[in-house]
Structures are given as C-alpha cells and as structure tokens.
Amino acid sequence: MSVDVTETVALELDDIQSGALHERPTPYVGTYLLLRIDDRAAGAELVRRLHGIVDSGRTSADPAYGAWITAAFTYRGFEALGVPQKSLDSFAPEFRQGMAARAAEIGDVGESSPANWEQPLGTGDVHVAVAALSSSQEGLEAAAEQAQQARAELSGVELIWRQDCYQLPTGRTSFGFKDGIGQPAVEGSGLPPTNPQERPLKAGEIVLGYPDETGELPPMPMPDLLGRNGTYVVFRKLHTKVAAYRQYLRAKAASREAEAFLGAKMVGRWQSGAPLAVAPEVDDPELGADPLRNNDFLYGDDPRGLKCPVGSHARRANPRDAFDADGSVDVRLHRMIRRGTSYGPMLPEGVLEDDGADRGIIFVFAGTHLKRQFEFVKTQWLNDGIFIGAPNEKDPMVGRNDGTGTFTIPQRPIRRRLQELPPFVVTRGGEYFFAPGLRALRWLAELDT
Numbered sequence: 001m002s003v004d005v006t007e008t009v010a011l012e013l014d015d016i017q018s019g020a021l022h023e024r025p026t027p028y029v030g031t032y033l034l035l036r037i038d039d040r041a042a043g044a045e046l047v048r049r050l051h052g053i054v055d056s057g058r059t060s061a062d063p064a065y066g067a068w069i070t071a072a073f074t075y076r077g078f079e080a081l082g083v084p085q086k087s088l089d090s091f092a093p094e095f096r097q098g099m100a101a102r103a104a105e106i107g108d109v110g111e112s113s114p115a116n117w118e119q120p121l122g123t124g125d126v127h128v129a130v131a132a133l134s135s136s137q138e139g140l141e142a143a144a145e146q147a148q149q150a151r152a153e154l155s156g157v158e159l160i161w162r163q164d165c166y167q168l169p170t171g172r173t174s175f176g177f178k179d180g181i182g183q184p185a186v187e188g189s190g191l192p193p194t195n196p197q198e199r200p201l202k203a204g205e206i207v208l209g210y211p212d213e214t215g216e217l218p219p220m221p222m223p224d225l226l227g228r229n230g231t232y233v234v235f236r237k238l239h240t241k242v243a244a245y246r247q248y249l250r251a252k253a254a255s256r257e258a259e260a261f262l263g264a265k266m267v268g269r270w271q272s273g274a275p276l277a278v279a280p281e282v283d284d285p286e287l288g289a290d291p292l293r294n295n296d297f298l299y300g301d302d303p304r305g306l307k308c309p310v311g312s313h314a315r316r317a318n319p320r321d322a323f324d325a326d327g328s329v330d331v332r333l334h335r336m337i338r339r340g341t342s343y344g345p346m347l348p349e350g351v352l353e354d355d356g357a358d359r360g361i362i363f364v365f366a367g368t369h370l371k372r373q374f375e376f377v378k379t380q381w382l383n384d385g386i387f388i389g390a391p392n393e394k395d396p397m398v399g400r401n402d403g404t405g406t407f408t409i410p411q412r413p414i415r416r417r418l419q420e421l422p423p424f425v426v427t428r429g430g431e432y433f434f435a436p437g438l439r440a441l442r443w444l445a446e447l448d449t
C-alpha cells in the first residue's frame with residue numbers, strides 16, 4: 001500500500017500550548033505578565049503550577065471556553081531553572097543571544113535601540129512570560145488571578161512587568177487597519193485555510209517535532225522531551241506614532257478619500273481589511289469583514305503592483321505567489337503565525353495632534369525558525385527594498401524610515417512616489433521566548449528534584 005506523503009500529519013494537540021495554533025477570540029482582552037526567577041526551587045514550583053493551568057491546542061478550540069493561559073521562557077529563564085548547559089546550547093543561536101543582542105541585526109537602532117527600551121525588556125531579568133486572554137473582562141480577571149496565584153507565596157519569583165492589551169470588535173489596531181488577517185494554514189491544526197489558493201504549511205514550520213517545508217525536522221532543542229511540540233515566540237512592544245502618520249497622509253493627499261487610498265496603498269489593504277488585490281479602487285467593507293473571502297487572493301496577476309504596490313506592508317511581509325516566476329525565493333520558508341494586539345488608548349478618529357499617550361501593537365510571532373522566518377522578513381523584506389527592485393525603499397508604515405524614505409505607488413500613466421517618510425513605529429522593547437509543550441513543562445518543573 002502506498003503512503004500519501006501529502007497526508008495531514010497528526011499533531012499532538014493535547015501537548016501543544018494553545019497560542020500558536022488557535023486564533024484568539026474577537027474581541028478579547030488580555031494581559032502579559034513577565035516574571036524573574038531568583039531561586040531555582042521557586043522557579044520549579046512556578047513551572048509546576050503553570051503546568052496545571054496552561055491550555056493546550058485542544059481546549060482553546062472550544063468556543064465555550066472562557067479564557068486561556070500560555071507560558072514561555074527566555075534563554076535566561078531556562079538558565080535560572082537549571083536547564084543543563086548541553087541542552088541550553090541546543091537552542092537556536094538567536095534565542096540564546098536574546099532579542100536585545102540582535103538589535104543591530106534586526107533594525108532596532110536609534111530611538112528603537114535597547115538603550116531606550118522600557119525596563120525590564122532586554123535586560124536579562126525577563127525569565128518567564130505568562131499571557132492570559134479572554135473574550136470577557138470577567139474571564140480575563142479570573143485567568144489573570146489564576147496566573148498570579150501561580151507565583152503566590154513564592155519568594156524567589158518576582159512579577160516585574162505587566163502589560164494589558166485588547167482587540168477591538170472590529171479587529172482594528174492603532175493606525176485604523178484591521179489586523180491579523182493574513183495567516184498561514186497549518187497542516188494538522190484542524191483549522192481550514194483562509195486562503196484556499198495556498199497549500200497549508202507543513203506543521204514543522206510552526207511547531208517543533210514535525211517535518212517543515214524542507215521535508216526535514218527543524219533543529220530541535222535537546223532533550224527531545226523539551227523541544228517537541230514547542231515553538232519560538234517573538235514578543236515586541238511597538239509604539240505607533242498615529243498622529244504623525246495621520247499628518248503625513250493629510251499633507252500628501254487632497255481629500256479624505258485620497259488619504260484613505262494612500263493609507264491603503266501603504267498597507268496593501270483598506271482599513272476595513274479588504275485586500276487591494278481584490279478591491280483595488282474603492283474599499284469594500286463587506287469583503288474586509290468576510291473571513292471566507294478577505295484572504296483569498298494571490299499577486300501573480302499584478303506583477304507590477306498596479307493594484308497592490310509591491311512595496312506595501314502586507315505584500316512585503318508575504319509576497320505570496322509573486323516570486324514564483326523565477327523561483328529564487330521560496331515564500332513558504334518565511335511565513336509566520338502572528339498574534340498581534342493593541343495596547344494603550346486609540347487616538348480618536350480625526351485627531352491629528354499627538355496627545356502624548358503610549359499606544360501601539362504588541363506584536364507576537366510564533367514559528368520554529370527565528371532567523372529564516374521573523375528575522376528574515378524583518379530585515380530583508382520590511383527594512384530593505386532590494387528584493388522588489390527598489391533598494392532604497394523600506395516598508396512605508398513599519399520600516400525603519402528616517403525622514404528621507406520614499407514609497408513608490410505604481411500607477412498609469414506615471415507612478416507616484418511619496419517622499420520624506422518619517423518613522424511611524426518605534427520599538428519599546430521585546431524578547432525571544434520559547435513556549436514548550438505541556439510534557440516539556442513537566443520536565444522543567446522536575447529538573448530540580
């Protein structure tokens with residue numbers, strides 16, 4: 001009997017933490033707690049308690065379930081728990097270095113450099129992250145209380161940071177755009193693809209212990225028990241300069257409609273979420289709100305970017321089939337799961353003056369390859385223009401622009417070029433984490449005994 005190798009792989013959903021594979025509810029409220037472990041035995045007890053409350057990929061799929069909790073560790077956190085050196089050495093080099101040490105590499109310079117980050121991000125004090133999420137405030141409070149209880153009376157574990165976040169019912173974040181739409185489907189997750197024109201990704205791109213798109217098992221931390229069913233997590237607090245962004249559009253556009261159009265060209269989607277690839281001329285809010293249609297597109301019929309600029313944020317971040325012609329880049333090796341969310345109050349619509357409030361995105365990535373997924377997209381696709389034939393252009397919305405940047409909007413008869421792009425996003429800090437599977441959590445809890 002021949003074996004169909006394209007057959008969906010069986011994922012150990014009971015062992016995988018919920019965050020990577022399952023969509024969060026809309027709307028939701030959440031909180032991130034960061035902890036420092038000062039005492040190894042207290043750390044082990046913390047992990048033992050967390051093991052009892054984190055949710056697996058199976059429970060979070062249940063819509064009746066009110067809240068869920070996930071937990072992840074930095075390299076320093078694993079050190080503090082007493083993970084043996086041989087095992088520590090087996091993690092991805094970028095994870096071992098930590099995000100702050102990767103700052104120059106990934107473009108966190110100037111205002112975004114670790115010297116300006118919010119403490120304790122990037123200091124080495126961050127050992128454990130616990131995220132609690134719920135579709136209701138009561139659910140969140142209950143989950144956050146459970147998470148807080150996990151460290152109750154543990155004198156060797158300190159709560160060092162807390163960040164609340166939320167997702168609006170519209171799914172829109174601070175610049176006004178619906179976010180979180182473009183996600184890869186993952187084989188074996190049980191969730192249908194949102195883009196029927198794309199094959200689901202091999203599970204090993206998102207969860208360790210399964211073959212990835214290369215057909216190989218991705219490098220896995222040792223022992224197997226610690227690595228299997230784990231995933232790397234990128235956590236970034238990104239401040240958004242919403243007033244500056246609105247002022248820029250106002251200065252470049254002759255009308256409110258023209259502002260919305262320019263904004264859409266920069267993102268690749270209208271604020272409603274409708275993709276330019278499908279709705280190139282006017283917004284189509286019904287399309288934007290329809291999960292069965294708002295990610296169902298490719299770019300192959302628009303090689304010059306007349307509908308969706310090749311330099312727009314979403315097209316840079318996932319060029320889909322745009323590279324198929326010469327096959328020089330395999331887009332499927334650079335996909336990621338994103339679990340972004342908002343923090344801080346929204347700037348009321350129409351306001352162009354900065355009110356001084358801190359607002360933005362908590363960007364969360366999940367995947368098995370920090371370097372070829374998150375870091376590659378950040379450096380090669382968002383902060384560089386070589387791959388689209390515009391070496392001097394960066395992502396117009398989230399790229400590291402400095403007031404001299406440009407953004408090309410292909411159109412007939414002549415293209416338009418926006419000049420003097422300022423930075424609209426500043427990194428407030430971040431960390432690379434590893435979210436182990438549930439059996440691995442138990443292994444970590446028993447390390448010290």
Ligand code: HEM
Nearest residue numbers: 177178179180181182183238314317318361377378398425
């Ligand atoms: C404050 C910073 C950011 C903002 C406001 C932002 C906003 C958006 C918006 C509005 C979309 C379109 C809606 C969607 O498809 O979900 C999008 C898509 C996307 N963004 Fe970002 N983003 C930010 C940073 C980043 C970063 C740092 C990365 C990766 C390193 C990234 C990767 C992506 C990806 C992969 C997509 C989906 C593209 C697709 O599949 O079509 N974003 N983002």
